[in-house]
Amino acid sequence: MKKFIISIDQGTTSSRVILFDIKAKIVFKSQFEFKQYFPKNGWVEHDPKEIWSTTIKALKKVIKKASRLNGKIISIGITNQRETTIMWDKRTGKPVYNAIVWQDRRTQKYCNLLKSKNYENNFRKKTGLFIDPYFSATKIKWIINNIPQTKSLIKSNNLLFGTVDTFLIWKLTNGKQHLTDATNASRTMLYNINNNKWDNEIIKKLKIPMNILPKVKNSIDDFGFTDTKITGKKIPIFAVLGDQQAAAVGQACFEKGSIKSTYGTGAFVIMNTGSSKIHSKNKLLTTICYRLNGKNTYALEGSIFIAGAGVQWLRDKIKLINNAYETETIAKSTKTNNGVYVVPAFSGIGAPYWRSDARGLITGLTRDSDWKTLVRATVESVAYQSYDLFRSMSKDGLKPKIIKIDGGMVANNWFSQFLSDIIDLQVIRPKVLETTALGVAVFAGYKSGVFKSLKEITSLWKKDRDFKPKISKANRNNLIKGWNLAIKRTLV
Numbered sequence: 001m002k003k004f005i006i007s008i009d010q011g012t013t014s015s016r017v018i019l020f021d022i023k024a025k026i027v028f029k030s031q032f033e034f035k036q037y038f039p040k041n042g043w044v045e046h047d048p049k050e051i052w053s054t055t056i057k058a059l060k061k062v063i064k065k066a067s068r069l070n071g072k073i074i075s076i077g078i079t080n081q082r083e084t085t086i087m088w089d090k091r092t093g094k095p096v097y098n099a100i101v102w103q104d105r106r107t108q109k110y111c112n113l114l115k116s117k118n119y120e121n122n123f124r125k126k127t128g129l130f131i132d133p134y135f136s137a138t139k140i141k142w143i144i145n146n147i148p149q150t151k152s153l154i155k156s157n158n159l160l161f162g163t164v165d166t167f168l169i170w171k172l173t174n175g176k177q178h179l180t181d182a183t184n185a186s187r188t189m190l191y192n193i194n195n196n197k198w199d200n201e202i203i204k205k206l207k208i209p210m211n212i213l214p215k216v217k218n219s220i221d222d223f224g225f226t227d228t229k230i231t232g233k234k235i236p237i238f239a240v241l242g243d244q245q246a247a248a249v250g251q252a253c254f255e256k257g258s259i260k261s262t263y264g265t266g267a268f269v270i271m272n273t274g275s276s277k278i279h280s281k282n283k284l285l286t287t288i289c290y291r292l293n294g295k296n297t298y299a300l301e302g303s304i305f306i307a308g309a310g311v312q313w314l315r316d317k318i319k320l321i322n323n324a325y326e327t328e329t330i331a332k333s334t335k336t337n338n339g340v341y342v343v344p345a346f347s348g349i350g351a352p353y354w355r356s357d358a359r360g361l362i363t364g365l366t367r368d369s370d371w372k373t374l375v376r377a378t379v380e381s382v383a384y385q386s387y388d389l390f391r392s393m394s395k396d397g398l399k400p401k402i403i404k405i406d407g408g409m410v411a412n413n414w415f416s417q418f419l420s421d422i423i424d425l426q427v428i429r430p431k432v433l434e435t436t437a438l439g440v441a442v443f444a445g446y447k448s449g450v451f452k453s454l455k456e457i458t459s460l461w462k463k464d465r466d467f468k469p470k471i472s473k474a475n476r477n478n479l480i481k482g483w484n485l486a487i488k489r490t491l492v
Contacts, residue, residue, distance in 0.1 A: 002071035003021070005019075008055060008080075009434070012264070018062070019065060020438070022445065034046065043105070076235050081102060082163060082184060083134055083163065084099050087140070087143050088162075096150055099164070108357060126193070127189050127191060129285055130285070141208060154212070163242075166214045181216065181241060183288050196296065224237055245288070247435045249439030254272065256274035259271040260405070262407040264407040266303065268303055275297065285300070307409060310382065324408065328412040337380055343358075343486050351388075390423050404428050406435040410429050421469050429467070
């Protein structure tokens with residue numbers, strides 16, 4: 001009988017479930033998009049019921065496929081959009097409010113208040129994070145303060161909080177398990193990454209009840225079994241990772257100094273820093289890359305809020321394109337950006353600026369500017385934002401030579417080459433672009449005994465293509481000069 005591993009990859013715009021064989025090759029994939037809600041300026045929400053319905057629909061389809069192939073599913077791994085906050089009634093499983101998405105900026109004033117009390121340095125030493133609406137803590141606080149039923153649920157000990165992984169585990173196990181892993185916990189701004197515990201001091205300062213928080217486990221661990229009423233089969237959940245950490249695992253970034261950059265809805269650079277926590281002097285985040293057997297491997301991270309989401313904006317909001325694949329042909333058809341820059345600060349701007357009040361800007365428009373220029377400039381913006389992150393790393397004394405790239409955007413050869421040109425580094429694209437799903441699948445396989453070591457997992461990684469810088473230094477400097485001017489105008 002064939003053996004399979006399932007990866008649940010619950011993302012910002014869609015829920016994907018992928019069936020891997022025990023050689024870590026994709027056998028089958030099911031994916032469903034779900035609605036994005038923008039109730040007010042700067043607010044971003046998902047319906048938790050849609051997150052669940054799309055996930056379980058895709059999962060059942062994959063389980064059915066495995067049965068048709070005469071296969072046995074030996075384990076499940078879950079990877080998820082991080083920081084997104086869901087709170088629900090323990091008795092009914094009913095969410096008390098929509099999921100507040102990582103991109104949401106509604107708690108900006110509250111974050112400013114916390115900063116005015118000089119909490120940031122203390123919070124950062126403990127959590128590795130800045131005080132920002134991006135993280136879960138202030139989203140939890142907003143729901144408690146603004147949704148009346150939470151008060152009575154807290155009193156009766158029936159309110160639960162979770163990032164998306166926790167919510168899915170709870171649903172899959174039919175309410176038996178309220179768990180998360182260290183990587184997701186490290187993105188809440190409530191978790192002390194030094195002692196691996198929810199931080200009492202921060203929780204008291206924010207007046208968040210400790211009993212609503214899930215138990216934190218290793219990234220490879222026993223997260224319970226799916227309930228037969230839910231999935232038809234009892235399947236162990238053996239691995240959980242936040243999506244960017246999962247991509248680092250999928251890219252086999254196990255060596256200290258290895259680095260990956262994922263270009264999905266947002267874009268995220270993660271550098272493995274081993275057992276050392278590096279506190280950036282240039283506004284990068286210190287986070288947990290993964291935790292095995294109670295031991296943290298740390299990472300330095302740069303977060304870009306809008307990458308593929310900018311392409312989605314071109315498609316859905318201003319309707320310049322029909323699908324993301326068109327952007328490559330359109331960008332190639334224009335020789336230059338004609339001095340046009342798009343700063344896609346649709347929900348603030350992340351590292352290294354951390355300005356939640358910033359909003360999007362287009363500069364350099366002339367009578368000669370056309371829709372193709374705007375498409376190109378939007379795609380280019382992701383490379384320029386990456387340049388800002390790598391410049392920050394360089395200022396921190398970290399100078400990578402090679403970057404492994406992944407995510408939907410890097411299927412675009414033009415973008416991958418332009419990225420290499422702008423950051424002035426060799427970038428390598430793997431054969432499997434689904435590195436997020438792959439990462440949690442190989443960890444689930446590790447726990448199942450399919451893979452015996454990180455070294456064996458590393459041997460599974462295969463290169464598709466590399467891209468090396470081709471443009472002149474003068475041309476690069478001119479392009480970056482235009483971007484710096486656009487950023488300056490955005491931050492005024």
